[in-house]
Amino acid sequence: MKKNCLLVLMTLSFQCVFSQVGINTPNPQGILHIDGQKDNPVSGSTFTPAQQSNDILVNSTGKIGVGTLVPVTKIDARNSGNGAIGFGASSLTASAADEGAVRYNSGVEYSNGNEWLPLLTAQPTNNKVIVIAAKTNNNVKLATPSIPTITAGLQNRASNYLVDWSKTFESNSGTNFNAATGIFTAPRNGIYVASFTTDLAPLAINYTTDPLNPIQIEAIWQLYDNTTGLAVTNIVNTVKCVNTMSSNSVGNIDAGSNCTASFYMTAGQRLMPYIWFNLNNSIVANFSLNNTGGYNNLTIAEQ
Incomplete structure (x- = not known):
């Protein structure tokens, strides 16, 4: 009997000792x-990292x-x-x-x-480029982006290249978007999504219908090659977004447009926004952007 009790005690002790190893x-x-x-400490449950x-x-x-x-x-x-x-x-x-x-x-x-x-675990060597800018003035370049800046306002029936932006944010090097010229230069080959919005100050739209010149406002992205030229021969691609307008308005209304497009750009290619509109019979540079409500913005994001 004593031997049996001792064996039971030893078995229980063995299980107790080895319940945690x-x-x-x-x-x-x-x-x-x-x-x-x-x-580790010999007792207790407090362990340092x-x-x-x-x-x-x-x-x-x-x-x-x-x-x-x-x-x-x-x-x-x-x-x-x-x-x-x-x-x-x-x-x-x-x-x-x-x-x-x-x-x-x-x-x-x-x-x-x-x-x-x-698993797409690799990270790019450089951070993706993101540009955010706003336009709060009426400075443009008319007809071509290589002529002097016009400060008198935007012109009806003309290409108004949007210059003199105010850059609010740019990631990476911070030098790919030239706010003064409105030109974005791709730092490397890739897909870039570009968007800009414009809004003209309230005006009366009053135009004699001309089937060859419909009443509309166009927001346009122009892609240039990777040289320094800004002539027609340097244009690689053009994307146009059009908003048509009523032929006449009794009172003043806003005429706005926006354009969002994706571009495959090679390193050094350049992207620039401009607007063209036909809202009345005037051909002088006396139109203004709506500069008070934050309506005129630009965003470019590398994908």
């Missing part, structure tokens, strides 16, 4: 706790902490030290590895259950 530590905090540097950083722990819910004693996910390597996780190559097919598997194969790939797909 500590390697290099007498103070395990989970089912299995490995102290790599043997630098440095002490945790070399530990591996498996808790009672099956979560694994690498460098942390409080894993939140199935495998948690977040800590104050080196939390990087390395993935190796795998010869398994995507279906054999099953959905959700991750491997490294000249880049990180994941399995969707049918094929290995690349």
Whole structure:
């Protein structure tokens, strides 16, 4: 009887001692706790980040902490030290590895259950260019962007190249958009989405109908090559957005337009906005933008 009781006590003691296993530590905090540097306290539950950083722990819910004693996910390597996780190559097919598997194969790939797909983890060397600008004056270049700036206002039935912007933001180098000339120069090959909005000050639209010159206001993006020229021969592409207007108005109304377009630009190509309108019989430069409501804006974003 005494021998049987002793055997039971020894068995219970063995199970109690080994309910938590500590390697290099007498103070395990989970089912299995490995102290790599043997630098943990011998008692208590307070561990410094440095002490945790070399530990591996498996808790009672099956979560694994690498460098942390409080894993939140199935495998948690977040800590104050080196939390990087390395993935190796795998010869398994995507279906054999099953959905959700991750491997490294000249880049990180994941399995969707049918094929290995690349994770787009690479970041561009340069930040994407974003330009935001506003126009609060009536300065334009008429006919071509190479002539002197006109300050008397915009002209009916003429190409009004929008210059003298006020740049409110530009990322990256901050030098791709020339606010004075209104010209954006692409720093590298890529897709650029460009948008601008204009609004003329309230005016009476009064025009004798001419089928060859409809009543309208056009917002236009002009793309030039990567030389220094701004002549017709330098134009690569033109995108026009048109708003038609009523032929006559009893009172003053706003005539506005906007244009948003995507361009594939090679490094050095240039982009410039202008507007053309036909709202009355006048051909003099005496029209004004609506400069008080924040209606005249420009945005260019590299994709």
